[in-house]
Amino acid sequence: MKKWILLLALVSSFSSWTCDFHGESGITIDNDLWIGPNDKNAAGVTKEQFDGAINDVEAIYNEIVTSHGGALKVVRNWDDGTVNAFAKQTNGDWEVHMFGGLARHETVTPDGFALVVCHELGHHLGGAPRKMDWFGQIRWAANEGQADYWGISKCFRKLLEKRGDSLEVVKTMTVDPEVQTVCDAEFGASQEESAICVRSAYAGRSLSSLFHSLRGLTEELSFSVKDPAVVTATSHSHPLPQCRLDTYFSAASCGIASNIDTDMEDPNIGTCNRTKGDTTGVRPLCWYNPSEYIK
Numbered sequence: 161m162k163k164w165i166l167l168l169a170l171v172s173s174f175s176s177w178t179c180d181f182h183g184e185s186g187i188t189i190d191n192d193l194w195i196g197p198n199d200k201n202a203a204g205v206t207k208e209q210f211d212g213a214i215n216d217v218e219a220i221y222n223e224i225v226t227s228h229g230g231a232l233k234v235v236r237n238w239d240d241g242t243v244n245a246f247a248k249q250t251n252g253d254w255e256v257h258m259f260g261g262l263a264r265h266e267t268v269t270p271d272g273f274a275l276v277v278c279h280e281l282g283h284h285l286g287g288a289p290r291k292m293d294w295f296g297q298i299r300w301a302a303n304e305g306q307a308d309y310w311g312i313s314k315c316f317r318k319l320l321e322k323r324g325d326s327l328e329v330v331k332t333m334t335v336d337p338e339v340q341t342v343c344d345a346e347f348g349a350s351q352e353e354s355a356i357c358v359r360s361a362y363a364g365r366s367l368s369s370l371f372h373s374l375r376g377l378t379e380e381l382s383f384s385v386k387d388p389a390v391v392t393a394t395s396h397s398h399p400l401p402q403c404r405l406d407t408y409f410s411a412a413s414c415g416i417a418s419n420i421d422t423d424m425e426d427p428n429i430g431t432c433n434r435t436k437g438d439t440t441g442v443r444p445l446c447w448y449n450p451s452e453y454i455k
Contacts, residue, residue: 186244187262187279187367189398191374194241195261205263205273207238213274214258220318221281230254230284234277238263243374245276247283249300256280267373271316271359272366275408278315279307279367286310287422287430289453291396303396305407305447309431310422312360312411313441317418326355333362338384339409346413346440357412364408372401381405387446395447403446414441427453 195202205213214234225232233253241261248255256277263273286302287310293299302310320326335358343357361383368381379402387403399407414432423429432441434450443450 186246186257187276188244188371188374191243193243193261193265193374195243195264196241197239197260197264199241199264201266202264203266204268205270207260209270210238210258210260210263210273211236213270213277216319216322217274217277217281217315220322221285221315225254225284228285232256232281234258243370245280247280247301249284254284256284262370265370265373267366267369269363269366271363272370274319275311275316275363275367278311278319281315282307282310285422286314287424288427289394289396289448290424303394304398305395305404305443306422306427308364308399308404308407309411309443312364312408313414313416313431314418314422316360316363317356320356320359321418324352326359327352330355330358333358335362336383342409342413342440346415360412361409364405364412368401368405368408371398371404375401377401383409387444389446391445391447391449394449394452399444399447403444406444406446410441410444414438416441426455 214236218232218234222232229252230249231253233255235255235257237258238260240259241264242259243261243265245259245262246257248257258277258280262268262276283301286306289303289306291299291301291303339358339361343354343361347353347357365381365383372381381402383405386406387400389403398404410432416430416432420430422431427433428435431443432438434442435454
């Protein structure tokens with residue numbers, strides 16, 4: 161009996177954490193990589209860019225989180241070399257924990273880092289599908305794929321819309337023809353919106369490259385060759401890097417406006433989805449099974 165009480169206490173104490181519901185991992189798989197602020201291998205994002213991305217997301221979402229009954233709290237661990245990030249809810253605080261080690265990883269661009277902030281916020285606001293615990297109970301947090309999808313299609317898009325500089329930024333980039341074609345097809349009437357789509361896809365490419373590196377994978381990530389996997393049940397854990405890139409690119413090309421909210425119960429609200437006949441911008445079948453959510 162005492163063992164069961166202890167187990168339930170442990171579940172209760174961990175269940176307010178994510179990226180997995182019990183808080184044992186973050187946006188990426190568990191790893192022991194450490195990149196301190198004075199590490200000779202440190203690259204990626206500067207302290208100014210680290211704070212700037214967080215400031216920009218906070219400016220947009222402080223009031224939104226308050227309207228949902230929470231208080232947004234971003235914990236800035238710049239000096240901590242942990243290569244990860246996580247979200248947590250406790251005592252009304254909707255926490256996002258960011259680490260300098262992740263920001264300093266060589267694959268992480270300033271846009272990629274801003275997307276990490278959005279992904280973690282997506283666990284709080286991204287909606288369905290949400291994570292399940294060991295007992296099959298639906299928890300507060302959007303699952304990994306949904307946090308990726310919402311992070312791009314809502315949070316990161318809002319951020320770039322507010323900045324208003326994406327057309328100029330994209331002019332300095334070398335863009336994959338597949339990305340340009342898809343973004344122009346969806347947003348061609350607005351050059352700035354097409355540029356936001358392109359920039360979002362490459363923010364996703366930055367993070368997918370991080371996940372790819374941490375797993376020690378060798379096959380090349382691609383915007384045009386998709387993950388062929390088809391799940392029989394929606395996966396709530398970390399998709400593989402190519403699957404995550406597919407999610408980011410698809411979310412970037414979804415034409416649903418950033419101010420149309422997702423829903424905590426129905427994943428078909430506020431998203432591009434197959435139930436409406438959408439073919440562009442839908443969540444990939446490598447982690448998402450739409451048949452589970454047809455009413």
